[in-house]
Amino acid sequence: MDNEISLLKNNDNRTDSDLEKVQEFYKFLQGEVPNGIVVNERTTLNLSQETAFTIIWYLQEHLSIFPDQIEKCSICDELYNSYSEGYHSEKRDLFMCSSCDDGIDDDDVEDTDEADSFLP
Ligand SMILES: [Zn+2]
16 A cells, blocks of 8 residues: 655655554554654643544544544554455444454344444
């Protein structure tokens, strides 16, 4: 997949993928400051994984700054590129990275309340 995120500046040393850029931002929102930038300790963020991904989701869906194929695994909370890995179960409302994909296809899930038994 070609990278879609176009940086306005500091392009020279950025050879990382879109997934890596979004992962770095996801961790930044949770308080992990990347090398090369300085943030005042008092203003370092400490958001939960859910809140951090809500911000990423907004940047994907409403501002179209981040590509929307970057998903958060519902099981391990890691980000992954859904174009190259993972599975989304609409019936179970689950996003699964390749490590957490249980191999259960939506076609094998009954379309009843029993589907809830698959939720972690
Ligand atoms: Zn996972």
